[in-house]
């Protein structure tokens with residue numbers, strides 16, 4: 001597939017940068033690799049030079065552009081809101097065109113396009129471990145400079161449920177109500193953290209809202225988007241849009257207990273289809289019904305009041321703001337408002353700091369950067385004194401669990417949906 005044309009002109013973005021440096025102190029990669037070329041201002045400068053033909057997209061430039069975490073901290077801090085993250089997403093497609101995509105990432109993205117194959121591998125216990133992360137064992141044996149903490153301790157890998165969420169429940173779950181919502185579950189919650197979906201079903205049952213679990217949903221495409229595999233994004237996004245359209249008028253919303261999937265469908269589909277007008281219009285039409293799960297539950301239901309009628313726990317909880325929730329979708333009050341009904345929230349010093357997950361390339365070839373970015377997050381979680389850290393994002397969960405484990409911090413990670421379901425069961429202690 002020929003990839004989409006550029007959404008942003010690199011030279012125009014570079015010319016618009018006033019070099020004020022306000023983005024630099026907040027930049028996740030610059031904080032762990034203090035070099036001008038690995039800063040938002042540096043990336044923008046280099047991309048301008050690349051578009052003017054003054055910079056070759058050689059392996060050094062490739063490594064530089066693959067070091068960005070796409071955390072969007074810089075966009076928030078920039079007085080001109082320059083879209084550094086998005087122009088880096090664009091250049092990664094050029095990198096993929098020029099250098100191809102590593103075989104293990106291609107295998108992983110193939111699975112993201114083929115749910116049935118993914119299901120079969122899942123039954124054998126290979127999903128994500130083989131294709132996304134355990135593969136690092138092989139990379140490490142070939143290139144000893146890469147570290148491999150994810151496979152050293154079982155706790156660091158998402159535990160594999162026996163049946164995926166999508167295969168464990170019927171498509172329609174009537175709860176005797178007048179309202180109906182669809183659930184988009186996301187790959188990690190479907191295969192690995194299945195308690196999230198189970199908890200969401202319990203919450204909808206308590207609220208008497210019918211649940212619809214669309215069985216043909218595909219991966220949102222975010223892992224491929226951040227890696228420059230635009231063919232996979234194009235495939236999955238179009239399949240999902242066509243499928244969502246087939247039931248969208250029969251549900252109030254599509255709720256998603258995962259920040260990255262929600263941001264991808266609600267925000268990034270629109271960016272991706274900017275030069276495909278028909279698909280852009282279809283993505284835009286759907287976005288009004290896409291919500292993060294806590295966002296919809298807090299804004300559109302009586303869940304808060306229901307939780308208030310339940311007992312309080314003495315468990316202290318600290319909330320990490322996923323970049324794709326707070327910065328991309330403005331969702332940060334809602335999970336706190338719900339969780340705060342039954343648990344004491346103890347804020348960490350910088351809940352908005354990126355955890356350092358960064359995507360598939362960051363978690364494999366650039367894992368040393370992910371580790372470095374995870375250390376301060378683990379330290380602030382420990383300093384909060386909370387016994388549980390929560391965030392509505394399973395990518396953050398993998399990264400934070402690993403960082404906590406490396407720092408020997410004994411704090412448990414739960415999705416807010418799991419904590420809320422636990423409170424409704426009356427065992428929030």
Ligand code: SF4
Pocket residue numbers: 026027028029030039040043067068069070071072073074075084085
């Ligand atoms: S997206 Fe994050 S890591 Fe990338 S340049 Fe911006 S602040 Fe730095």
Ligand code: SF4
Pocket residue numbers: 016017018019020021022023024040041044077078079080081082
């Ligand atoms: S904050 Fe914006 S304008 Fe200032 S140096 Fe960074 S990218 Fe350029």
